[in-house]
Amino acid sequence: MRRLVILVVALMVFSSFNPFYTYADDSQKEEGKKTTNKAEVDSEPVEKEVNEFGIKKGTIVNGVDISKLSEKELQYVPIGSRDGVVEDSHGEDKVEQRQSTRRYSIFSSYPNVNKRIDSLELSPVSTEYNHNSDFPKFGYRDGVGQVEGVVAHETANNFSTITQEIAYMSRNYNNAFVHAFVDDDRVIEIHPTEYAAWGAGPYANQRFIHVELVRVHSYDEFVKSINNYSNYIASLLVKHNLGVSSAENNGKGILWSHDAVSKYLGGTNHVDPHGYFARWGYDWNNFVELVTEKYDKLIELQSSKLGHINSRSVHIYQDPQNTSQYSKAGETYTNQVYYIKKQAKSNGETYYFISTEPTLNGGGIGWVNANDLSTHDHIELNSHATSFVIKGTGTAYNKPWGGSKNIVYSDLSSLKGSILTVNNADSVGGNAWYNGTLNGKTAWLHSSYVTKLEKSNISRLGHIRSNDVKIYQTVTNISKYAKAGEKYTNAVYYIKQQAKFDGQLYYLISKEPSRVNGVVGWVKAEDMSTHTHVGVDSNQKIFYVKGTGGAFSKAWGGSKDLVYDDMSELKGMRFVVNLTEKIGSNIWYRGMLNGKQVWLHNSYVTDIEKSNTSKLGHIRSADVRIYDTLGSKAKYEEAGEQYTNVVYYIKHQATINDQLYYLISIEPSSTRGVVGWIRANDLSTHEHVGLDSKTKYLTVKGTGTAYNKAWGGFKNVVYGDLSSYKGATFKVDLTETVGSNVWYRGFLDGKLAWIHEAYLN
Structure with a gap:
């Protein structure tokens, strides 16, 4: 018993110094477990009707019937909760909050946290931006960036670090995700605050930013974490121009605890961060x-302006709270522009801190009364x-809106037509200023001193309209040009870039x-006839030449691009395509024709019209041509004695340029026993139809006579004279028609034979 008492006392002492290892009751040990609606526990699963968004009607999530939400409202409910099963992202529950006074009153002797922060002169850490691209992006109820406040959370996990919390949330974001996590050493923003998150129920999610405080294990760590936490949240309130109200x-108000969301908005039941705050007094x-x-x-x-001191007598203060000590601007500080990055109020007056550099720390001169400065808002524009x-x-100046002491070039007339490649752009009082390199020096120019050269990549083909069209080497100096003349007309050109300068479009x-290789120069858009140029595919296709039009070295070619100007001699030739492009609304094909690579308009070629058929046929004469492939230049051999006087199966036919061809075979197949293609008028044919296979x-x-095929020729004869078989029984196993004649197949004297109906009773 004595040992037991000693053990209990030891545990009590340990718990008093380690509050995060105690629990109010057993319910806290179940923190983080998946909860379900009571109705789901008390009854057997019932298949419910779903609404138009796939939500079962009557699905309750934290007191909200989400089946009644609109499509816009539903986006603020985590995907993982839309089945009514809620994954709790916090362990803290209302029991902890109700018992916080009893449980944590022993720690009220901790020093005041806010005073401790002031005495230590703690600086907040810099925010790390590690935005997770997997998180869904959706705006607030009034749109992207329309933030209405901030919810302060805490993680309710005594044993997790900031990186572990983020890793867990990154894996389970369909159940919940917030904007940022904060501990005593880091602030990590994981989701842009311009977009909403799933942090505290649908009503808060559509309005507020959510920030989690990670639990720490000592008073000093808590002080540092609260310093970082409060500073980050304050920066969000400044960023979104919200102010501070509880x-x-x-x-x-603007600043919400998760508990306040549960009380006043609903859709959630968490009460953080009060219990955790109370642990540390x-x-x-x-x-x-x-x-x-x-x-x-x-x-x-939060000030970003540019300013000029109004006169030499203006006072410059080192401390706006102490205006008795100052120096005068004089000649030293006038006639130049200053950056203003912070302001202060003192005795009802506004003061600006002027600097020669656009930073808070470098180039500082001092404080000047706002009334003694001429200022404009200064905004850095997004630029490329x-x-x-x-x-x-x-x-040209070394700073935007510069004074006489900031001049780089006082007279720009000698630099007329020079190119300024802009790296940065600023707005000063609504006026655009551009920064770039000009004649080897970095300079700022007002937008009224430059004109934009807008270049963009395009894909077109074009023809020069006439001999007297001007071709320029640069669009910024059109005094230098050459005329197109005979040299550059009647040919097609690639157009891969365009430029707009002084309201004129050039190609x-x-x-x-290419924009680099083979370049001729710039031509005014109205001096060209152009069409869009789009690649369609590089699939192989087979066409046949109609015999009309021309073949060119480029799509939509001119007379100088002709390869074949008379296609009549190539009529019916096989054209194998390896590239297809679209010029305007016209299709052009590139391929090999008669050994040369050419481009043909789609109207100059025809496709093969192939179809299945079932015929039998005889070659009419020995000089009939049998082609191995289709097309006028295809290889062939004459039928001769080898292929005549025999019947062929015809299972495939094709039409090219209105000419019908049959594919003949010694077997009833379009793939086996194939002999080749023959023009339809070189064959005597009949339809071939199977009737039945009855005995x-x-x-x-x-x-x-009896044959080895229906309607056979003399090379198909099995019995040339049937007189010796008169009266014999012929057992039929297949009946077909050839044309209007019936043919029977069966065995006669041990041989398979076909006999015409006229030779049988």
Whole structure:
């Protein structure tokens, strides 16, 4: 018993210093387990009718019938919960909150967290942006970026780190995901705050940003984590221009606890972060006070302007709270532009901190009363490399909206037509300024001093309209050109780039499908006849030449691109296509024709019209041609003695340029026993139809002939004279018609034979 008492006392002492290892009751041990609606537990599963969005009617998620939600409202319910089974992302429950006073009152002796932060002069950590591209993106109820507040969460997991929390959420985001996690050392944003998340039920999800505080294990770690947490949330409130007001008491405000969401909005039942705050002698009011303080400091920094000092007598202060000490601007600080990145209020006056550099830390000069400065809002624009052309008027500066001390080029007339490749663009009071390299120097120019050279990649083909069309080497200097003349007309050109300059559209023409190789120069768009040029496919196709039109070295070619100008001699020739392109609405084919690679318009070729048939046929004469393939230049051999006087099966036919061909075979197949293709008029044919395979007993009349095929020729004869078989029984196993004649197949004297109906009784 003595040992047991000692053990119990030891455990109590250990628990007093480690509050995160205690539980209020057994219900907390079940934290994180999957919960279901009571109706689902108490009754057997019943197949329910589903609505138009696939949700079973009557599906309740945290008190909300999600089957009644519109399509827009449903997007704020996690996919993993839409079956009514909710995966709880927090372990903390209402029991913890109700018992927080009893459980954590022992820790109220902790020093005041906010004062501790001030005394340590803690700096917040930088935010890490690790946005997860797998998370779904959907806007808030009023649109993307239309944030209405922030919900402060905590993870309710004593044994997890920030990276473990993020890894778990990344695997299970269909159940829940938030915007960011914070601990004592890091702030990691995992989802853009311009888009909504699944953090606290559909009503909060459609309005608020969600931020999780990761649990730590010591008072000093908690102090650091709260410092990072409050600063990050304050920065969000500044970023989205929301201000600070608590929603805790009446459900109206900008800063929400998860508990307030549960009380006033519903759709969730969590109560964090109150219980966890209480562990460290901290509460919601302390937190709102700290966020407000951080917000006010950040607001001081939230200024982005450019300014000029109005006169030499203007006072420059090192501390706006102490205006008794100052220096005058004089000649040193006038006639130049300054960056203004922070502002402050003192005794009802606004002061701007001026700097020669666009940063908060470098190039600082001091504080100047706002009334002593001429200022404009300064916004860095999203820009990509763009080319402009110098008009030749105005001035270039080393900073946007520069003064006389910022001049790089006072007179731009000598640089007229020069290209300014822009790297950055800023807006100053609504005016665009462009930064780039000009004649070897970095300079800023007002938008009115340049004109845009808009280049873009395209794909067209074009013909120059006439001999007197001008071809320019550059669109920015059209005084230099050459006329097209006979040299460049009557040919098609590739157009892979266009440029718009001073309202005029130009095409870059080339002899090759390239913006670099084979380039001829720039031509005004109206001086060209053009069509869009699109690759269709590189599939092999087989066509046959009609014998009309021309063949060209390029699609939509001109007279200088002709390969064959008279196609009549190539009529019926086989054309194997290896590339198909679309020019405007016309299809062009590239392939080999008579040993040369050419382009043909689709109207100059024809496809083979193939179909199945069932005929029998005889070759009419020995000089009939038998082709191995279709087409006028296909190889052939004459029928001669070898292929005449015998019947053939015809199971396939084809039409090319209105000429019908039959595929003849010695077997009833279009693949086995094939001999070749023959023109239909070189064959004597009849339809070949099977009637039945019934057994019949017929009597040989003793006249006529028996063959090994129906309607056979003399090479098909089995018995040339049936007189010796007169009266014999002929057992039939197959009956067919050839034309209008009936033929029977059976055994006669041990041999399989076909006999015409006229020779049988």
